[in-house]
Structure formats: C-alpha cells, structure tokens
Amino acid sequence: MNKWDEIKKRLENLGGSVELMADGHKVKLRKVHNGKKIFVVVYVDDYQKGEWTRHEDGKPVHPEARFWRPVKRAAYRKKGYNQLKRAFGKKKADQMVTPQVIGFVPDFGTEGAVVAHLKKHFPDLEILDSETEFKK
Template identity: 75%
Template sequence: MSKWDEIKSRLEHLGGSVELLAGGHKLSLMKLHDRKRIFVRVYVDDLVKMEWTEAKDEQPVHSEGRFWRPMKRAAYPKKVYTSAKRALGKKEADRMVTPRVIGFVPDFGTEGAAVAHLKKHFPDLEILEPKEPKA
C-alpha cells in the first residue's frame, strides 16, 4: 500500500484523521462535516488562520497557503460573455470570464482531492504515526 492510499484510507470515514510532515510543517488532515456537507480540512501546525487565504498573482502570500486548495473565480459570469464581446471585444470578454485564483481555502471536497493536491505539490511528504492515548 502506497503512502497516498494509506492517507486516503485513514480519511475514508467521517472523523478520520492523519498527520503528515511536509515542507517543514506538520499537517493535520481531518474529515469533518458541517450539517449536510462533508469535507477534508487541512490544519497547518494545528492552526487555520484566515490571513493565509490571501493570493497575489495567483500564488499564496503566506507559505502556509500552499497546502490549501486554490479557489478560482471569474470576475464575471459566463452569461455576460456575448454582450461583453460585442461591447468590449473578444480579448477583453475572454479575460472577464476566465477563472483565476483569488484565494486559498483549507477545505477539500473529498479525500481524493486533498491527496491529489499534496501528491502534486509535496511528493516527498511523510506520514507521522498516531500518538497512543495515555491510560
């Protein structure tokens, strides 16, 4: 079983968690729910700070943001494309409706999405063994 399969299997069930060491930081991945939505949240050094969500030129401002999911949004919805193309031209209309990274969020929709992101950006991460509870 590869380390990627092991991470997925530990996050398979609600409440599942795994601790990793990547890029000099301790990552804690937990499968949580918020009423009807189930997601995987990534804690960096046991913290989630909203200032880490900032992006500049589609890159994270803070180094901790690179462990999170890039959130992409377009400046305008696609339904304004045809009218913008007539008014402003094709090049400007394309720029208006093309999604760009506007921030980074600590939540991934599935464990597979979280593993794919980590696999792409941190192929040399290590899985930390779970601590034994004290009796």
C-alpha cells in the first residue's frame, strides 16, 4: 500500500486522523463534522491561524497556507456574461467571469480531495507514526 492510500484509509472514518511531515512542518489531518457536513480539517504545526487565509496574486502570503484549500471565485457570474460583454468588451468580460483565488481555508470536502492536493504540492511528504515525536 502506498502512502496516499494509507492517508485515505486512516481518514475514511469519522474521527480518523493522520500526522504528516512535509517541508519541515507537521501537518495533522482529521476527519470531523459540524452537525450537517463531514469534512477533513488541516492543522499546521498544531495551529490554524486566520491570518494564513490571505493571498497576494493567488499565492499564499504565509507558507503554512500552502497546505490549505485555495478558494476560487469569479467577480461576476457566467449568467450575466452577455451583458458584461456588451458593456465592457469580450476580453474584460472573460476576466470578470474567470474564477480567481480569493483566499485559503483549512478544510477539504473529502479525503480524496486532500490527498490530491498533497500529492500535487508535496509529493515527498512522509507519514509520521503515532509514537514519533515532532522534532525541529
């Protein structure tokens, strides 16, 4: 079993968790619910700080936010694209309805989504055993 399948397996049940080491940070993933929705929450070095949600030009300001899910939204809906095109022109209208990163949030909808994100950005991460202590 490879490490990606191991991460998914540990997160398949509610309350499941896994600790990882990536780029010098201890990342903890935990499957939780808020009464209505089940999702995977991400802690970096045992913290979640609100200031990590910020971005500049679609890139995170704080390096810890790289482990979080980027949130993308468009300034305007595609529903009004024809009106935007008439008012601003095609090039500007295309920019207005194209989703752009507006921030980073510490949760993912499924364990598959978090694994896909980690696989893309941190291919060399390692899974920590429950007995392993984090050492800087």
